[in-house]
Amino acid sequence: MPVLTAASSFAELSLTALLGYGVVFLGLILLMIVVTIVGKIFTAGEKKTAPAAKAQEAPAPAPEAPAAPGTAGQLKLHNVEPKTAAMLMAIVANKLGKPLNELRFISIKEVE
Amino acid sequence: MDIGKILLDLWNDSGFAALFVGFGWQNAVMLAISCVLLYLAIVKKFEPLLLCGIAFGCLLTNLPGAGLYHQDLWDNFMNADHADYHSYGTVLSNGGLLDFFYIGVKTSIYPCLIFMGVGAMTDFGPMLSRPKSLLLGAAAQLGVFAAFVGALLLKFTPEEAASIGIIGGADGPTAIFLTSKLAPHLLGAIAVAAYSYMALIPLIQPPFMKLLTTEEQRGIKMEQARSVSKTEKIVFPIVVTLFVALLLPDTAPLIGCLMLGNLLKETGVTDRLSDTVQNALMNIVTILLSTSVGATMVGSNFLTVQTLSIVVLGVVAFVLSTCGGLIGGVIMCKLTKGKVNPLIGSAGVSAVPMAARVANKEGQKANPSNFLLMHAMGPNVAGVIGSAIAAGFLLSVFG
Numbered sequence: 095m096p097v098l099t100a101a102s103s104f105a106e107l108s109l110t111a112l113l114g115y116g117v118v119f120l121g122l123i124l125l126m127i128v129v130t131i132v133g134k135i136f137t138a139g140e141k142k143t144a145p146a147a148k149a150q151e152a153p154a155p156a157p158e159a160p161a162a163p164g165t166a167g168q169l170k171l172h173n174v175e176p177k178t179a180a181m182l183m184a185i186v187a188n189k190l191g192k193p194l195n196e197l198r199f200i201s202i203k204e205v206e
Numbered sequence: 207m208d209i210g211k212i213l214l215d216l217w218n219d220s221g222f223a224a225l226f227v228g229f230g231w232q233n234a235v236m237l238a239i240s241c242v243l244l245y246l247a248i249v250k251k252f253e254p255l256l257l258c259g260i261a262f263g264c265l266l267t268n269l270p271g272a273g274l275y276h277q278d279l280w281d282n283f284m285n286a287d288h289a290d291y292h293s294y295g296t297v298l299s300n301g302g303l304l305d306f307f308y309i310g311v312k313t314s315i316y317p318c319l320i321f322m323g324v325g326a327m328t329d330f331g332p333m334l335s336r337p338k339s340l341l342l343g344a345a346a347q348l349g350v351f352a353a354f355v356g357a358l359l360l361k362f363t364p365e366e367a368a369s370i371g372i373i374g375g376a377d378g379p380t381a382i383f384l385t386s387k388l389a390p391h392l393l394g395a396i397a398v399a400a401y402s403y404m405a406l407i408p409l410i411q412p413p414f415m416k417l418l419t420t421e422e423q424r425g426i427k428m429e430q431a432r433s434v435s436k437t438e439k440i441v442f443p444i445v446v447t448l449f450v451a452l453l454l455p456d457t458a459p460l461i462g463c464l465m466l467g468n469l470l471k472e473t474g475v476t477d478r479l480s481d482t483v484q485n486a487l488m489n490i491v492t493i494l495l496s497t498s499v500g501a502t503m504v505g506s507n508f509l510t511v512q513t514l515s516i517v518v519l520g521v522v523a524f525v526l527s528t529c530g531g532l533i534g535g536v537i538m539c540k541l542t543k544g545k546v547n548p549l550i551g552s553a554g555v556s557a558v559p560m561a562a563r564v565a566n567k568e569g570q571k572a573n574p575s576n577f578l579l580m581h582a583m584g585p586n587v588a589g590v591i592g593s594a595i596a597a598g599f600l601l602s603v604f605g
Contacts, residue, residue, distance in 0.1 A: 102364065104358060104359075107354075107355075107358055107364055107367075108355050108358070110603055111351040111352075111354050111355050111371075112351070114350075114351050114354075114596060114599045114600065114603070115347060115348065115350075115351045117454075117595070117599045118344050118347045118592055118595050118596050118599065119341075119344045119345075121344075121450065121453055121454065121592075121595045122340040122341065122343055122344040122588065122591065122592055122595070123340070123341065123344070124449070124453070125340055125446065125449060125450065125591070126337045126338065126340040126341065128445060128449055129333075129334060129337040129340070129442070129445075130337045132438065132441060132442070132445060133334060133335075133337065133432075133434075133438065136435055136437060136438045136441075137432070140435065204433075
């Protein structure tokens with residue numbers, strides 16, 4: 095059953111509009127709080143595991159990023175999926191208006 | 207054998223003759239309108255994927271004698287005093303092809319499936335990395351409620367006003383979802399207005415961006431937000447579904463499908479399903495949805511003063527939503543001492559990713575080295591959730 099009907103007054107309906115805008119804000123503010131909390135939990139979890147992982151890796155020399163599959167051994171991918179790299183290279187080639195085989199990519203790194 | 211009589215009967219039975227009898231002129235006008243819409247879709251590229259189907263659905267439904275869509279069946283379906291009230295059996299026994307298509311709109315299957323596809327194509331990462339952008343998604347729903355009040359002033363019923371207002375959410379599936387529940391007789395006009403204005407965002411928004419922000423504000427370069435982990439992206443759709451659907455249960459079909467699509471994309475173990483939802487399913491549903499929405503554009507419903515009012519109120523809703531988002535952006539800019547570019551607020555009006563692209567383009571006009579696209583995607587996807595919440599609220603009050 096509808097809460098308000100055509101018989102409701104204009105003032106009542108306008109107030110409902112105001113209330114509706116408030117509900118949208120309230121809903122998204124609460125969602126923002128939830129998302130922030132979840133984000134903080136995950137960030138804290140990552141921070142905890144990061145030093146431990148770093149300590150374990152410290153003695154060993156930094157391994158070179160593996161060459162991307164299918165390349166001539168020049169392109170280094172740092173924290174980037176081959177599929178994403180392929181897409182990025184295609185975009186760059188398209189923007190430059192040059193065929194992909196005339197471009198030389200040395201490394202692709204995700205900036206955090 | 208009377209050849210003359212046979213030819214006369216053939217003529218009388220043809221749709222051409224029907225165009226000149228009674229309200230046949232309405233069909234003729236609607237056929238002309240469908241051709242204009244086809245022109246806009248094909249030549250001007252106004253949301254062609256949807257407008258093409260809507261226009262052709264309009265053309266098919268207005269062919270006299272073809273019997274593809276029966277407005278009277280659906281009027282009876284919605285009339286609580288009629289024997290065929292909510293009788294899908296009657297529709298299935300007596301309906302035409304487009305009546306069968308339209309069942310998907312009436313049952314809200316199509317808008318929800320479209321939302322699933324939208325979810326599977328959306329990256330919520332920018333919003334997760336900057337949760338405050340959710341506020342801009344909320345601010346940009348101003349037009350929904352302002353147009354609702356405007357429609358009431360123009361003597362629309364509250365249900366019709368709510369359906370018109372949701373055009374300001376700049377979200378086609380949400381507008382169709384709500385209108386099919388509250389004011390199905392306005393579905394064609396509202397869908398055409400909503401999709402046309404979405405296509406016109408690059409023309410509608412920039413003047414108001416310039417009006418409400420300074421050159422200096424538009425040139426603000428925003429800092430890179432934190433990166434979001436894969437696990438966080440997987441948890442997000444589950445949390446949002448639980449949270450929003452518990453807060454406003456009427457939003458559950460839309461939010462549930464949006465988040466299911468997003469979960470399929472983010473899990474990494476359902477690539478096949480994600481691919482199907484993003485491509486094959488989305489395309490099939492788009493065809494069915496657009497033609498059945500077009501089918502509701504029958505002359506008696508569409509050729510009214512109400513349609514003109516909807517067109518005007520629709521653009522008012524869009525403009526006010528843009529202004530709401532921009533004002534939110536300016537406030538956020540001031541509060542953060544110039545760290546937020548207020549242009550990203552205008553992207554709060556859903557219309558993914560068109561609104562974000564417009565914000566990016568305007569930002570680059572003020573500062574060529576400014577790249578706002580990813581920052582604007584936060585409010586942009588927040589606007590999708592915001593408009594779904596607004597629709598859920600209106601449905602719970604007037605449904």
